[in-house]
Amino acid sequence: MTMKRPYQITAVVFILFSAFIARESLELKFYTSLGPGPGFFPFWLSVFLGLLALNMLYQATFKPQDPMPADFFADAKGYMKMGAILLALVATVLFMEFLGFRLTMLLFYLFLLFALGRQNVLVTLAVALGGSWGVYHVFVEYLKVPLPVGIFGF
Amino acid sequence: MESLALLGHGFTIALQPTNLLFAVMGCVLGTIIGVLPGVGPAAGTAILIPVTFVLDPTPAIIMLSAIYYGAMYGGTITSVLINTPGEAASAITCLEGYEMAKRGRAGAALSIAAIGSFIGGSIATMGLVILALPLTALALKFGPPEFFALMVLGLSLVTGLAAKSMTRALMSAVFGLLIAMVGIDPVMGAPRFNFGITDLLDGFEFVPVVMGIFGISEILLNAESEVRGVFDTKMSTLIPTKKDLKDSVGAILRGTGIGFFLGLIPGVGAVVPTFISYVAEKKVNPNPKEGWGNGVIQGVAGPETANNAYANAALIPLFTLGIPGSPTIAILMGAFMMNGLIPGPFLFKEHADFVWAVIASLYVGNLILVILNLPLIPLWVALLKVPYSILFSLILGFCILGSYSLNSSVFEVGTMIAFGVIGYLFKKLDFPLAPVALTLILGPLMERGLRQSLEISRGDFSIFFTRPIALGLLIIAALFVFSATFRVVSQLRGGDTQL
Numbered sequence A: 001m002t003m004k005r006p007y008q009i010t011a012v013v014f015i016l017f018s019a020f021i022a023r024e025s026l027e028l029k030f031y032t033s034l035g036p037g038p039g040f041f042p043f044w045l046s047v048f049l050g051l052l053a054l055n056m057l058y059q060a061t062f063k064p065q066d067p068m069p070a071d072f073f074a075d076a077k078g079y080m081k082m083g084a085i086l087l088a089l090v091a092t093v094l095f096m097e098f099l100g101f102r103l104t105m106l107l108f109y110l111f112l113l114f115a116l117g118r119q120n121v122l123v124t125l126a127v128a129l130g131g132s133w134g135v136y137h138v139f140v141e142y143l144k145v146p147l148p149v150g151i152f153g154f
Numbered sequence B: 001m002e003s004l005a006l007l008g009h010g011f012t013i014a015l016q017p018t019n020l021l022f023a024v025m026g027c028v029l030g031t032i033i034g035v036l037p038g039v040g041p042a043a044g045t046a047i048l049i050p051v052t053f054v055l056d057p058t059p060a061i062i063m064l065s066a067i068y069y070g071a072m073y074g075g076t077i078t079s080v081l082i083n084t085p086g087e088a089a090s091a092i093t094c095l096e097g098y099e100m101a102k103r104g105r106a107g108a109a110l111s112i113a114a115i116g117s118f119i120g121g122s123i124a125t126m127g128l129v130i131l132a133l134p135l136t137a138l139a140l141k142f143g144p145p146e147f148f149a150l151m152v153l154g155l156s157l158v159t160g161l162a163a164k165s166m167t168r169a170l171m172s173a174v175f176g177l178l179i180a181m182v183g184i185d186p187v188m189g190a191p192r193f194n195f196g197i198t199d200l201l202d203g204f205e206f207v208p209v210v211m212g213i214f215g216i217s218e219i220l221l222n223a224e225s226e227v228r229g230v231f232d233t234k235m236s237t238l239i240p241t242k243k244d245l246k247d248s249v250g251a252i253l254r255g256t257g258i259g260f261f262l263g264l265i266p267g268v269g270a271v272v273p274t275f276i277s278y279v280a281e282k283k284v285n286p287n288p289k290e291g292w293g294n295g296v297i298q299g300v301a302g303p304e305t306a307n308n309a310y311a312n313a314a315l316i317p318l319f320t321l322g323i324p325g326s327p328t329i330a331i332l333m334g335a336f337m338m339n340g341l342i343p344g345p346f347l348f349k350e351h352a353d354f355v356w357a358v359i360a361s362l363y364v365g366n367l368i369l370v371i372l373n374l375p376l377i378p379l380w381v382a383l384l385k386v387p388y389s390i391l392f393s394l395i396l397g398f399c400i401l402g403s404y405s406l407n408s409s410v411f412e413v414g415t416m417i418a419f420g421v422i423g424y425l426f427k428k429l430d431f432p433l434a435p436v437a438l439t440l441i442l443g444p445l446m447e448r449g450l451r452q453s454l455e456i457s458r459g460d461f462s463i464f465f466t467r468p469i470a471l472g473l474l475i476i477a478a479l480f481v482f483s484a485t486f487r488v489v490s491q492l493r494g495g496d497t498q499l
Helices: A004-026 A040-062 A076-099 A101-116 A121-142 B002-014 B017-035 B041-052 B057-082 B093-102 B106-139 B144-162 B166-181 B206-225 B242-263 B271-284 B298-313 B315-321 B327-338 B345-350 B352-373 B377-384 B388-407 B410-428 B434-456 B468-493
Strands: none
Touching (some): A076 B206, A076 B410, B002 B017, B002 B106, B002 B352, B017 B352, B017 B377, B041 B057, B041 B327, B041 B388, B057 B106, B057 B327, B057 B352, B093 B106, B106 B242, B106 B298, B106 B315, B144 B166, B144 B315, B206 B327, B206 B434, B242 B271, B298 B315, B298 B352, B315 B345, B315 B352, B327 B434, B388 B410
């Protein structure tokens, strides 16, 4: 198995991305009486990116490719862990302002410590409480950095 | 002489208790980053930028600089003790350092590495002191066309040296430039690519982007692979023998020279000087008593010295010309800019106290690393025993906290996650991240340089070809890109398929 297909897909994504940026750039002022406008630089950059991506597509399609590294795809366990991390991060974004920093981070740590490798219950609780209530106390009380308070008042 | 007087004044600021405290904290945090396999200097520095949010610019930059070179040193510890480099530049140290540790000479290896790092770092900093004012004086003669040409040169060096593939390196660079275009246009003040999202009017914040690209992506990669060494090395005394010291003198001096000169060239990266130093030591002493690969102390002394000399010398183009030569230095430059300071010649003119205090702190930091790190080795070893699940959870929690506290907005956390996924994909597909970090920082400055130049010339591009310095810099940049492209094309013809 070679890197042919991943590089072809990547090249196509970049071609579409550059076409989108070029179109958006042309909606901005391209040139003014003072010289180049806000659309000038991004337009030419997107054209250049598109040409590079076309070259990548050509090379990937018509030239021999490197073999795919053994670790290019992770095993199921690896993807589960990655998925757990991304899920925890996205959930934090969604719930931080609704549940507040402390409760969100408590759940974040409890979930991740369970998902990434189970630890002693006391260690898990200590890390989760320290990373949520402890950090909140230090940042809000001592460093005067505001952190969100949720609907439950904490 | 003027430089020495200014440096002396810098010491009076750097040695103030508060600044000293933050230098110590930076060294400790940097060493921790270096020790932890899977968290490189760029990721670590990016993750720790928020620690400095509440500080004044001088202690903030002193601390971040200390984190940077602390991380360069910290990587050695795991290379020697568990045969796992904490960061890429320490990979070569595994060859001889781990063999020394297996023979009960871990203490000697770490001590020589610390001494070499101190000497290499200090001499390179002296280079910065000597070169700072002449280079600054030259750069002060630059107008917008020269600055634009200089940035093109810096970018071409980093792009050309960063990757096996010129195409992918250039794509990374252009991608970074396009990301930097988001937000208010720097010349006319018109909003660009914000798609109606008010959070994007100021563009993507630098910190969440680099935290994502370097930090989150590394954690995702580590989570899917999970490789971990087990520490079972016995430690002897930390004091090297007289023979160790005698054997290492030449290697340390050669390592200093190699690291210093390569540090001046943007884009070389910290790994190259260490490998060159190792090869140089093998050439100088082809048949040591122990045999190469069996714990030759010169194989630790040379590369480790080169590593720290490089790290300090790489600050010279940043401080004097405003050109970052590596992702970590680009992140450091971002931290400068967040504090309202633009690295380059005007920094020496307008913020002399600050810049000389930071330079003086480099000496102080190098000394702190020697004094602090050797007695703390048991602590670093204990750190390696913390399970990855706890370590990663805490780092991720810190990333959330850092990106949120930037603007008290979850939008920044979302930005960090999105760029974390992009960084992960880039690493998987072998797109270099150095050009992304660099262009993210240089993008707005480059665009301003280009557009101001064209305003001066009323849209005439010949302004770049009629001014000798700008023309010279652009010719060097073009030659470099062509030679790098030619190299890749030759490889392709030879059957080496690097896109």
